[in-house]
Amino acid sequence: METPHGVVETPQFMPVGTNATVKALDPEDLREVGATIILSNTYHLALRPGHERIARLGGLHRFMAWDRPILTDSGGFQVVSLGDLREIDDDGVTFRSHLDGSVQRFTPEHAIGVQEALGSDIAVCLDQPVPPHASTRAAVADATARTHRWAERCLEAHRRPDQALFGIIQGGLEPDLRAASTAAIAGLPFDGLCIGGLAGDETAAQRRAALDVVVPLLADDPRPRYLMGLGSPMDLLDAVDAGVDLFDSVLPARVARNGTLWVPEGKLNLRNARFLDDPSPVQEGCRCRLCRTFSRAYLAHLFRANELLAYRLATCHNLTFTLDFMATARSAIAAGTFPQLVREQRARRTPIDPANDGLRDIRADTDVPQAGVKGG
RNA sequence: GCGGGCGCUGAGCACUGGGGAGCUCAGCAGGCUGUAAACCUGCCGCCUCGCGCUGUGGUGGUUCGACUCCACCCGUCCGCA
Numbered sequence: 001m002e003t004p005h006g007v008v009e010t011p012q013f014m015p016v017g018t019n020a021t022v023k024a025l026d027p028e029d030l031r032e033v034g035a036t037i038i039l040s041n042t043y044h045l046a047l048r049p050g051h052e053r054i055a056r057l058g059g060l061h062r063f064m065a066w067d068r069p070i071l072t073d074s075g076g077f078q079v080v081s082l083g084d085l086r087e088i089d090d091d092g093v094t095f096r097s098h099l100d101g102s103v104q105r106f107t108p109e110h111a112i113g114v115q116e117a118l119g120s121d122i123a124v125c126l127d128q129p130v131p132p133h134a135s136t137r138a139a140v141a142d143a144t145a146r147t148h149r150w151a152e153r154c155l156e157a158h159r160r161p162d163q164a165l166f167g168i169i170q171g172g173l174e175p176d177l178r179a180a181s182t183a184a185i186a187g188l189p190f191d192g193l194c195i196g197g198l199a200g201d202e203t204a205a206q207r208r209a210a211l212d213v214v215v216p217l218l219a220d221d222p223r224p225r226y227l228m229g230l231g232s233p234m235d236l237l238d239a240v241d242a243g244v245d246l247f248d249s250v251l252p253a254r255v256a257r258n259g260t261l262w263v264p265e266g267k268l269n270l271r272n273a274r275f276l277d278d279p280s281p282v283q284e285g286c287r288c289r290l291c292r293t294f295s296r297a298y299l300a301h302l303f304r305a306n307e308l309l310a311y312r313l314a315t316c317h318n319l320t321f322t323l324d325f326m327a328t329a330r331s332a333i334a335a336g337t338f339p340q341l342v343r344e345q346r347a348r349r350t351p352i353d354p355a356n357d358g359l360r361d362i363r364a365d366t367d368v369p370q371a372g373v374k375g376g
Numbered sequence: 377g378c379g380g381g382c383g384c385u386g387a388g389c390a391c392u393g394g395g396g397a398g399c400u401c402a403g404c405a406g407g408c409u410g411u412a413a414a415c416c417u418g419c420c421g422c423c424u425c426g427c428g429c430u431g432u433g434g435u436g437g438u439u440c441g442a443c444u445c446c447a448c449c450c451g452u453c454c455g456c457a
Contacts, residue, residue: 018411039410077410085412098412129410168410199409228410235409251409258408258415273404303414311414 001192001224001245003069003121004162005061006036010224011240011333013231013326014039014071014248015319019048020064023253024311025319027066032289033316034323036068037121039248042114043075047097047104051117059119071248072120074111074154076127076168076196077229088128090146108153116160124194125154127168132202140172147196148184155188164191166226169214172197173206178213186217192224192246199229199249207235208242215243233262233325234345240329241342252322256314259303262321268296270314275300288320289313 001008015022015030018041022030030038040060045051054063061067078095079086085096092107108126115123127150128143135143147170158165167190171178186193195214198207211227218225224245230236231249239247252262259271263283268275270282278296286292290299290313302310332338 014410016411023411024414041411044411071410073410078412081410082412124410127410194410196410226410231409247410249409250411250413254411254413254415255408258413260408269406271405306414308414 003037003164005067005069005121008037008069008246009330010245011236011326011329012037012246013236013322014246015253015323016040016248016250017064017066018044018250020045020054020060022315022319024257024308024315027064029289029312029316030066030319031068033319034327035319037071038066038068039071039073040064040118040120041075041078042072042111042118042124043078043095043106045072045118046075046114047099051114055117055119061119069121070118071122071166072115072118072124073228073248074115074124074126074168075106076111076124076129079127080129080131088146090149092126093128108150109157112154112157112165116158116163119160120163122164122166122192123158123160124166125151125168125190127151127170127194127196129197130170130172132173132197132200132206135172137172137174137177140170140174140177144170144172144177144181148181151185151188151190155190166190166192166194166224168194168196168228170197171210173202173210175209175213178210179217182214182217186221186223190223192226193218193221195225195227195244196229198227199231199235204235204238208238211239211242211244218243231322233322236322236326237329237342237345240326240333241338252318253315256318257311259314261299261314262318270296270300270310271303272300282317283321286317286320287324288317290317 001010001012014037015035017038020040022035022038025033045054045060054060057063060070060072079088079093082095082098085098087094092105092110095104095106096102097104106126111126112123127147130140130143147168151167154165154167167185167188169178169181169185171181195211198210202210215225225243226246227239227244229249230239230247231251236247255262259269261268261270261282268282275296278300280296281291281294282296282299283291294313299310299313302313329338329341332341
């Protein structure tokens with residue numbers, strides 16, 4: 001995928017930097033973990049520090065000192081995540097700011113204007129995502145139709161020729177609505193196609209079923225397919241297998257800040273007492289700055305002491321793990337061994353909760369041979 | 377020696393003449409998927425896990441009823457001598 005700030009190999013994962021920062025990391029860290037493109041957020045930056053200010057300061061890339069590609073989310077997700085603070089009508093969304101309670105009006109045109117001011121490589125349409133389970137079919141149909149109308153308005157409003165614009169497919173878990181939404185959005189001259197409304201509380205099987213509706217309809221479509229919000233390794237692999245090119249998620253970074261570290265054998269909660277005397281690295285052989293230098297015992301100590309370094313080191317590790325995992329997938333695709341990789345990884349999925357992220361706690365896994373997914 | 381404060385839980389602390397295992401921290405686990413998330417949830421006296429048992433320093437007293445009020449003692453802290 002080519003952008004003004006560089007080429008992005010796919011399938012690819014985008015770390016999330018909502019407030020013009022991937023929490024706890026600086027751009028040098030981001031390069032080191034292997035990020036080639038990151039996501040930032042229209043809604044948050046419009047409220048603070050303000051998109052006009054960022055434009056005056058030279059645009060988002062210069063502002064945050066990140067010279068690689070940036071995709072900006074439209075604020076559509078905040079329609080869901082700030083559910084208590086907003087009202088939707090056909091023209092747009094009225095938010096009560098989560099920062100100061102002030103009233104904020106978001107329309108498709110405004111979302112595009114903000115993103116053009118930010119100067120992201122890829123802008124995204126304002127949409128109305130539907131949580132998979134909390135919605136009736138009528139509500140899904142309604143939100144999806146509105147998303148389509150807004151998509152056309154976003155296209156109409158979009159001016160910058162140096163900025164790509166992605167449309168968003170909705171349709172919930174209803175196969176016919178998904179299919180209709182795919183046709184509607186793919187029928188418009190977007191540069192890429194987002195698949196929204198997943199990565200929520202649906203099961204892995206339900207998500208796969210939805211993807212198996214969308215992707216075949218795009219079989220001859222060269223545009224990138226971007227599943228919004230997906231982030232756990234096994235979920236990513238399933239979605240790549242289904243034919244998705246691009247992902248983003250707060251999960252690896254948030255989970256890291258909250259003490260959970262991903263390793264090939266499972267997940268480690270570094271706040272657990274059992275790591276306090278563990279001199280081994282979080283992941284043997286990992287190239288990240290945590291594993292190169294520090295022990296599990298040290299990281300466990302940092303978390304207990306609420307030391308800021310814990311967040312940086314843990315985030316570096318989980319993002320390295322995730323991005324290397326994607327690199328492994330790309331290599332396997334290039335080598336024609338991707339189906340084997342998928343089989344291998346599926347075999348490792350925990351039998352207790354197949355819908356979980358496929359990472360099992362290694363306490364229950366010490367006698368199981370490792371399949372060994374290693375990136376880099 | 378005199379005066380005063382305080383005594384239950386790993387620590388700190390609240391409320392209370394009638395139903396007390398209440399809060400914060402620490403501790404022990406779990407969760408987190410287009411970030412209102414360095415956050416949230418559960419547990420945190422004991423057991424056989426049931427709305428079960430025990431528990432407010434000690435001894436007396438007042439009261440129908442005392443963790444609560446009174447007296448003395450013990451411990452501890454502060455002030456004065």
